[in-house]
Amino acid sequence: MSTHTENPRAAAKLYAKTLVALLILTVITVFAAGIDFGSGNVVIALTVASIKATLVALFFMHLRSEKPVNAVIACAGFLFLGLFLMFCFIDADSRDNLQPVNWKPMPVTLPAAGAPAPAAPPAAEHH
Amino acid sequence: MSSSTVDLHSHDPHGSGHGEDPHHQHHFATMAQQADTTKIGMWLFLATEVLLFGGLFVGFGLMQSRYPKEFVEAHHHLQRSLGALNTIVLLFSSWTMVMGVLAAQTNQRKKLVVFLILTILCACIFLGVKYFEYSHKFEEGLQPGHWYSHHGDAIPNSHGYATFFSFYFMMTGLHGIHILVGIILLGWIAVRANRGEFSRAYYTPVDLIGLYWHLVDLIWIYLFPLYYLIS
Numbered sequence: 001m002s003t004h005t006e007n008p009r010a011a012a013k014l015y016a017k018t019l020v021a022l023l024i025l026t027v028i029t030v031f032a033a034g035i036d037f038g039s040g041n042v043v044i045a046l047t048v049a050s051i052k053a054t055l056v057a058l059f060f061m062h063l064r065s066e067k068p069v070n071a072v073i074a075c076a077g078f079l080f081l082g083l084f085l086m087f088c089f090i091d092a093d094s095r096d097n098l099q100p101v102n103w104k105p106m107p108v109t110l111p112a113a114g115a116p117a118p119a120a121p122p123a124a125e126h127h
Numbered sequence: 128m129s130s131s132t133v134d135l136h137s138h139d140p141h142g143s144g145h146g147e148d149p150h151h152q153h154h155f156a157t158m159a160q161q162a163d164t165t166k167i168g169m170w171l172f173l174a175t176e177v178l179l180f181g182g183l184f185v186g187f188g189l190m191q192s193r194y195p196k197e198f199v200e201a202h203h204h205l206q207r208s209l210g211a212l213n214t215i216v217l218l219f220s221s222w223t224m225v226m227g228v229l230a231a232q233t234n235q236r237k238k239l240v241v242f243l244i245l246t247i248l249c250a251c252i253f254l255g256v257k258y259f260e261y262s263h264k265f266e267e268g269l270q271p272g273h274w275y276s277h278h279g280d281a282i283p284n285s286h287g288y289a290t291f292f293s294f295y296f297m298m299t300g301l302h303g304i305h306i307l308v309g310i311i312l313l314g315w316i317a318v319r320a321n322r323g324e325f326s327r328a329y330y331t332p333v334d335l336i337g338l339y340w341h342l343v344d345l346i347w348i349y350l351f352p353l354y355y356l357i358s
Contacts, residue, residue, distance in 0.1 A: 008233045012226065019222040030211050033356035045352035052348045059196035060225045060341045067163060070170045077174030088185050092192065098172065 018059040025052050143269065150329045162331050169335045173342050176192065179356055180346050183301070187294045187353065190287075197287025202357060204269055205295075206260065210355030213256050214347065220249030221344040228337045231330035239333070243317040250310045257303055264292070271296045298350060305343045312336045 028070040033041060058064045063071045148158055155161035191198045227242030268276035276290035316336050319325065325333055 008229055011229055015225050015229070019218065022218045022221075026211065026214050026218065029352060029356060030183060030207065033207070033352070042357055045356050046349075049349050049352050053345050055346065056221060056341055056345050058343075060221050060336055066166070069167060072175075073167065073174050074171040077177040081177060081184075084178075085185050085188070088189060089192075089206060092189050 018055055022052055022055055025055075026061060148328055150191035150331075157276055158328065162334075165331050165335060166338075169338050173338060176342055176346075180298070180301070183294065183298050183351070185350070187298065190294065192292050194285065194287030194290060197282055197285050198281075198291050199357075200282075201269075201288050201295075202354070204264070204267070204277075204354050206263075207355050209256055209260055210351050213253050214351045216249050216252050217344045217347050218258070220246045220253075221341055223249065224337050224340045228330070228333055231320070231325045231333045232327060234327045235319065236325075239320045239325065243313055243320060243333075246308055247313050247317065250306050250313070254303065254306055254310075257299065261296075295354060299354070302343065302346055302350060305346070309336075309340055309343055312339065 021073060025048050029045055032044050032048070035041075057074060063074060150161075151158055152161060155164065175203065223242045223245040227239050227246065230236075230238035230242055264270070269277070269288075269292050271293040272289055275292060277288065280288055313336060316332055320333070
């Protein structure tokens with residue numbers, strides 16, 4: 001079992017600090033999203049999210065004081081997700097056009113209301 | 128072996144011989160070993176949850192790179208303030224959950240029940256906001272797949288908008304189901320806590336459902352910026 005129960009007051013303080021840090025990071029990320037950093041916005045948003053996730057895992061989920069085997073399992077989950085993500089994007093980037101097998105192009109132009117019917121296809125004009 | 132099921136209340140027929148605690152299963156040497164083992168099992172489950180949502184995140188990323196303009200435009204249909212509100216509610220509920228676990232660890236039954244009820248309340252607020260958001264989307268025709276019927280998009284007849292909302296409803300919906308399951312589990316734990324079933328010596332269910340709840344929060348931590356902030 002986890003070891004931090006020996007000092008519940010210190011644990012409560014740590015949890016409160018973690019919550020405050022998480023809320024501050026939320027404010028930061030919402031604020032940063034309002035400013036245009038170009039492609040940097042995605043990087044900032046995901047970096048802040050990862051910091052928040054790490055805080056939750058370390059302190060709320062007790063990974064910091066837990067047996068290391070649990071951290072290994074958690075890291076393995078994210079490691080394999082990273083591999084999955086990486087290979088999918090390598091694959092997508094090395095193709096010209098990724099389309100599902102049942103993809104059909106949608107009509108680009110619609111006849112306007114009241115407009116004359118579109119001309120018959122040229123093949124029909126040969127008598 | 129009848130006790131291979133996880134009924135923690137069964138008094139094992141073999142006579143454990145090494146503990147007075149009725150929660151102690153005979154196949155574990157000590158209560159500490161039992162708690163560690165269940166925790167490893169829970170972490171394995173959480174890892175599969177990460178992969179479950181991970182697949183959806185990867186799909187979202189691929190579609191975002193295929194329909195960048197449509198996705199940015201669709202992002203603007205989501206209300207940032209509601210997403211931020213839900214983020215704060217869930218972060219707060221994670222704190223009440225961890226305080227509940229702490230109360231269990233320190234034999235404070237009443238405090239544990241109060242924190243569990245607070246956590247359930249936060250979860251209900253989250254779902255209430257989500258319901259409000261969903262009904263608003265339905266009214267505007269911002270529905271997934273071929274149900275998409277919104278008018279006035281910048282790129283007419285593009286599959287991108289419907290794809291965005293397919294992912295939006297799939298991911299937030301799956302997350303919402305997790306919240307719903309969490310509410311049921313937390314309610315069950317709260318009833319058991321109220322009966323005085325948990326103490327410093329045995330609080331594994333509180334601990335494990337706490338872990339589950341934090342994971343649900345952790346997934347939202349990624350869903351929030353991806354759906355509400357990137358534009």
